[in-house]
Amino acid sequence: MAEKEIQVVQNIFDENDRIAFATQEKLGKMGVFVVNIMGAPGAGKTSSIINLIRQLSENKVYVIEGDIESDIDTVKLKELGIEAIQINTNGACHLDAPTIQSSLDGLSFDKPGLLFIENIGNLVCPAEFQIGEHIKMLICSAAEGSDKPYKYPLAFEKADVILLTKCDLKTYVDFNDEFFLKGVRALNKTAPVFEVNAKTGQGFEDVAGWLLQKKG
Amino acid sequence: MHEYPITEQIIKIASGKAKENNARSVTRITLVVGEQSGFIGESIQMYFDIISKGTLCEGAVLEMENIKAKWYCPDCNIHYTRQPFSFACPDCGNDGMPTNIGKEFYVKDIEIETE
Numbered sequence: 049m050a051e052k053e054i055q056v057v058q059n060i061f062d063e064n065d066r067i068a069f070a071t072q073e074k075l076g077k078m079g080v081f082v083v084n085i086m087g088a089p090g091a092g093k094t095s096s097i098i099n100l101i102r103q104l105s106e107n108k109v110y111v112i113e114g115d116i117e118s119d120i121d122t123v124k125l126k127e128l129g130i131e132a133i134q135i136n137t138n139g140a141c142h143l144d145a146p147t148i149q150s151s152l153d154g155l156s157f158d159k160p161g162l163l164f165i166e167n168i169g170n171l172v173c174p175a176e177f178q179i180g181e182h183i184k185m186l187i188c189s190a191a192e193g194s195d196k197p198y199k200y201p202l203a204f205e206k207a208d209v210i211l212l213t214k215c216d217l218k219t220y221v222d223f224n225d226e227f228f229l230k231g232v233r234a235l236n237k238t239a240p241v242f243e244v245n246a247k248t249g250q251g252f253e254d255v256a257g258w259l260l261q262k263k264g
Numbered sequence: 265m266h267e268y269p270i271t272e273q274i275i276k277i278a279s280g281k282a283k284e285n286n287a288r289s290v291t292r293i294t295l296v297v298g299e300q301s302g303f304i305g306e307s308i309q310m311y312f313d314i315i316s317k318g319t320l321c322e323g324a325v326l327e328m329e330n331i332k333a334k335w336y337c338p339d340c341n342i343h344y345t346r347q348p349f350s351f352a353c354p355d356c357g358n359d360g361m362p363t364n365i366g367k368e369f370y371v372k373d374i375e376i377e378t379e
């Protein structure tokens with residue numbers, strides 16, 4: 049019997065990332081642009097998706113709703129005529145690439161368009177796992193406070209676009225624009241920040257325009 | 265909770281390497297875990313003890329090398345640890361930039377027992 053040390057140096061995310069890349073490539077070839085939507089619970093992820101779909105009416109849109117439990121959001125989307133499926137993680141705090149890959153059969157993908165994947169409401173783990181997206185959209189509400197970039201830096205660092213929702217509440221919650229943007233820019237030099245209001249639909253036209261340009 | 269699938273992955277990586285080397289068992293696994301990787305060593309250990317049962321990794325010691333997150337200031341060319349609610353460089357006061365130091369999450373090496 050002998051003991052031996054063996055160098056490994058293998059990234060634990062490798063398998064997840066390989067599957068994520070396969071999903072991204074497959075959907076990309078079909079002309080489907082995949083948006084991973086991250087944000088805290090109650091930030092306005094579903095409302096933002098609905099507002100965006102209104103603006104993207106010329107395009108086919110698919111939605112995968114990730115939730116720990118329940119299908120409240122999926123029922124809401126289906127009532128609006130949106131092709132959506134539900135994934136329940138039963139306790140897991142984020143979606144991962146294998147979960148998304150195995151759920152793709154639930155959607156028709158009969159036309160090119162956009163796929164929104166609503167990640168689990170949580171600002172930590174969703175930022176760590178690629179799921180097959182082309183871009184990450186971070187939804188952050190003014191009500192959560194302006195210190196979020198400082199508390200959850202990775203989510204802001206990884207975002208390709210940031211939506212600041214519930215902007216009508218800024219004055220009630222003493223939202224500090226300067227502090228928020230300073231934090232965002234320290235972490236992320238390039239992601240555009242759009243101010244939106246899901247109640248009035250304000251600001252979503254610009255986001256939709258940006259998305260379509262990015263989709264190409 | 266999210267440590268569960270990741271722990272399965274760690275066992276898969278270590279067992280695969282062990283098999284390649286005709287090991288009878290894995291006696292140690294060293295993980296490098298960055299502070300910003302979002303993974304908690306204790307939690308991985310807890311799952312590891314359960315999931316590794318009946319695998320080549322059963323009974324192996326899990327060693328963690330933790331790495332503190334570092335920021336970089338291009339003006340001063342230094343790496344630093346950020347203070348809460350700030351990204352400022354301790355020398356010049358300007359906001360630096362995030363780096364990959366502290367985001368590591370990989371299996372560094374394993375120790376195996378062969379016949």
Ligand SMILES: [Zn+2]
Nearest residue numbers: 337340353356
């Ligand atoms: Zn400096």
